[in-house]
Amino acid sequence: MKTAWHPENTYESDILAPVKKATAVDWWLWIGLLAVVLAGLAAWVRQYILGLGVTGMNRPVYWGVYLTDFVFFIGLAHSGTFISAILRVAGQSWRAPLTRAAEAITLFSLPFGVASILIDMGRVDRLLNVIVYGRFQSPLLWDFTAVSLYLLSSVVFFYFSLLPDIALCRDRLMDVPGWKHRMYEILALGWSGHPEQYHRLEKVLDGMAVFMTMVVVTVHTVVSWVFGMTIQPGWHTALIGPFFLLGAIFSGTAAVVIVLAILRKVYHLENVLPVTLFNSLRKLLITFTLGWIYMIIAEFLTTFYGNLPEEMEVFWQKFTGDFALIFWAMVILVFIVPLAIFVFRGKNSIPWMVTASVLVNIGMWLERYIVIIPTETRPRLLYELVQGRYTPTWTEWVITASMFAGLFLLYAVFTRLFPIIPLWETAETLEHEMEPLKRRPRRFGERKASA
Amino acid sequence: MARWSMVIDLDKCVACQGCSIACRFENNTPIVPPEEAELGRSMLWNEVFPLRAEEGDVASEKAKFLTRPCMHCENPPCVKVCPVGATYKDDQGIVRQNYARCIGCRFCTVACPYGVRYFNWYAPQWEEGLDRHLNPDRVTGNKDLEGPAIRPRGVVEKCTYCIHRLHKARARAEAEGREFRPDEYVPACVQTCTGKARFFGDLDDPDSIVSRLSQERRAFRLLEEAGTHPKTIYLQEG
Numbered sequence: 001m002k003t004a005w006h007p008e009n010t011y012e013s014d015i016l017a018p019v020k021k022a023t024a025v026d027w028w029l030w031i032g033l034l035a036v037v038l039a040g041l042a043a044w045v046r047q048y049i050l051g052l053g054v055t056g057m058n059r060p061v062y063w064g065v066y067l068t069d070f071v072f073f074i075g076l077a078h079s080g081t082f083i084s085a086i087l088r089v090a091g092q093s094w095r096a097p098l099t100r101a102a103e104a105i106t107l108f109s110l111p112f113g114v115a116s117i118l119i120d121m122g123r124v125d126r127l128l129n130v131i132v133y134g135r136f137q138s139p140l141l142w143d144f145t146a147v148s149l150y151l152l153s154s155v156v157f158f159y160f161s162l163l164p165d166i167a168l169c170r171d172r173l174m175d176v177p178g179w180k181h182r183m184y185e186i187l188a189l190g191w192s193g194h195p196e197q198y199h200r201l202e203k204v205l206d207g208m209a210v211f212m213t214m215v216v217v218t219v220h221t222v223v224s225w226v227f228g229m230t231i232q233p234g235w236h237t238a239l240i241g242p243f244f245l246l247g248a249i250f251s252g253t254a255a256v257v258i259v260l261a262i263l264r265k266v267y268h269l270e271n272v273l274p275v276t277l278f279n280s281l282r283k284l285l286i287t288f289t290l291g292w293i294y295m296i297i298a299e300f301l302t303t304f305y306g307n308l309p310e311e312m313e314v315f316w317q318k319f320t321g322d323f324a325l326i327f328w329a330m331v332i333l334v335f336i337v338p339l340a341i342f343v344f345r346g347k348n349s350i351p352w353m354v355t356a357s358v359l360v361n362i363g364m365w366l367e368r369y370i371v372i373i374p375t376e377t378r379p380r381l382l383y384e385l386v387q388g389r390y391t392p393t394w395t396e397w398v399i400t401a402s403m404f405a406g407l408f409l410l411y412a413v414f415t416r417l418f419p420i421i422p423l424w425e426t427a428e429t430l431e432h433e434m435e436p437l438k439r440r441p442r443r444f445g446e447r448k449a450s451a
Numbered sequence: 452m453a454r455w456s457m458v459i460d461l462d463k464c465v466a467c468q469g470c471s472i473a474c475r476f477e478n479n480t481p482i483v484p485p486e487e488a489e490l491g492r493s494m495l496w497n498e499v500f501p502l503r504a505e506e507g508d509v510a511s512e513k514a515k516f517l518t519r520p521c522m523h524c525e526n527p528p529c530v531k532v533c534p535v536g537a538t539y540k541d542d543q544g545i546v547r548q549n550y551a552r553c554i555g556c557r558f559c560t561v562a563c564p565y566g567v568r569y570f571n572w573y574a575p576q577w578e579e580g581l582d583r584h585l586n587p588d589r590v591t592g593n594k595d596l597e598g599p600a601i602r603p604r605g606v607v608e609k610c611t612y613c614i615h616r617l618h619k620a621r622a623r624a625e626a627e628g629r630e631f632r633p634d635e636y637v638p639a640c641v642q643t644c645t646g647k648a649r650f651f652g653d654l655d656d657p658d659s660i661v662s663r664l665s666q667e668r669r670a671f672r673l674l675e676e677a678g679t680h681p682k683t684i685y686l687q688e689g
Contacts, residue, residue, distance in 0.1 A: 051604040060561075231677055
């Protein structure tokens with residue numbers, strides 16, 4: 001069989017090493033994660049048969065942990081698109097080694113965002129009604145549209161950038177099991193590594209990056225509008241869109257730090273993922289932390305100063321009421337501790353960066369919770385008539401845990417099937433090889449072909 | 452075409468909760484066990500709330516109550532957000548709910564500022580005996596399932612101004628070969644009201660009782676500032 005041309009990459013064997021064989025530890029990890037996923041599945045089947053009564057949701061707290069999960073997973077998904085699309089458009093070449101690791105988070109957390117919504121539906125068996133009778137006046141339909149577009153374009157974007165590396169696996173990994181090699185052969189789509197192919201690929205990815213940048217902004221804004229378009233106090237604010245978007249990119253980038261650190265350690269990729277990468281992410285994260293506190297202050301100071309009675313009911317619920325513990329935990333976990341760590345300890349220290357990133361992600365989950373639930377406990381009319389309370393039940397926790405386990409499982413399996421570091425994008429020879437073929441006139445703003 | 456409206460005179464209301472009970476039996480709203488009610492899952496399309504006095508306000512020692520059916524807004528926030536058109540405002544201004552189409556996303560329940568919408572957390576159940584006395588009326592047809600029809604689990608339900616009574620009244624008029632008169636139709640809560648505090652009629656008819664009462668100085672609507680334009684109108688106490 002004819003093999004394709006592949007750009008030279010010094011670290012090829014390092015990057016391909018994890019793909020060759022899954023270890024016993026892997027299998028135990030996968031089985032463990034699968035067990036959690038199955039537990040969640042069982043809990044969901046039980047919930048489907050009995051009804052949503054098995055959750056802690058009630059009147060007026062009609063939306064609970066599942067909606068929190070939905071917003072969180074969609075937010076997590078923004079990591080990949082941010083790193084690979086927005087930074088691609090911005091011409092940030094340092095991002096190359098971590099693009100795929102980040103995009104895989106996008107790809108694998110999006111399905112769980114969608115799943116959260118389906119789990120939350122009272123009649124998921126009538127899902128097709130959304131297509132048959134869909135009304136575009138409803139923000140929920142904006143959501144369905146935006147999220148499915150996002151999922152679709154993420155898959156395409158991810159697959160395209162994976163293509164040369166699948167071909168590389170096909171050509172280099174000869175001692176893998178037959179089914180695995182067959183999979184590479186099929187998925188590589190006959191990639192031959194011709195310079196023209198690389199040119200086209202780059203062109204498509206550049207074009208898609210622009211599109212993806214727009215989608216990423218749209219998707220999370222639309223997610224927030226499910227809340228923002230109602231007139232409930234605490235939700236009905238124009239800031240909710242940008243706030244959700246910033247939070248999404250923030251938690252997504254923090255998730256990238258965690259994933260990179262694990263990959264680096266477990267798969268011995270110290271050379272490919274140098275600590276300087278973490279330093280670049282650190283700068284981004286400091287910006288996001290400050291951006292987040294800016295949003296919080298802008299939001300709450302406006303509410304507090306305006307002092308509208310129904311808004312203040314929700315405000316005090318967060319600051320001193322039933323949700324005070326979660327609220328202040330969130331401020332400490334998202335802002336105070338991470339900022340201190342990023343600024344004073346994060347430089348050149350991966351353990352500190354991971355610690356702060358874990359805190360940020362826990363805090364951001366709480367933030368989603370704090371945005372959604374307190375408003376519902378003090379609805380506009382009912383705040384003086386009915387006061388809501390909400391305690392999630394084990395069903396909700398098991399299902400939530402299973403979705404996180406599912407995310408880890410998909411990710412872990414993926415890293416054993418495909419190279420998690422893009423070989424062709426980090427190769428040294430690629431751009432040099434391509435140069436003679438096409439010599440187009442330099443357009444305004446175009447990067448030099450040879451750096 | 453009529454524009455149905457209800458006026459509730461809080462001066463005459465004695466807070467007997469008769470409207471709640473009449474509504475329950477008319478519309479087959481499920482009765483939930485006490486532990487479910489404790490969670491806040493009781494279903495009362497027509498709920499009676501005690502109003503809390505302002506703290507430290509010694510002048511307002513009198514107990515006050517508010518009975519609350521659906522507001523049947525002219526600009527209903529629930530209808531706007533429904534992704535499948537399961538809730539809709541019909542040509543007579545009644546905000547209706549199609550149980551056969553609802554997907555149970557509960558967007559309408561969080562969008563409604565009045566909290567008039569209820570969700571079937573479990574499949575409805577009735578105690579032995581009660582289940583033999585369900586109202587057989589239902590509004591069906593064209594993939595619709597409305598009114599007192601037994602709801603499946605996982606869908607939203609709400610006050611419909613007893614839409615099935617309107618259908619029946621119209622059918623009777625048609626069978627007798629005469630014009631339907633607006634005074635042939637009242638919801639169960641209006642019919643039962645002990646203090647005769649509830650009035651029902653056509654807001655488009657300037658001579659109807661609701662039109663005249665809506666012009667009274669005591670008339671107000673809940674959350675007028677929300678721009679929902681309710682057709683359930685209250686008359687203030689005092």
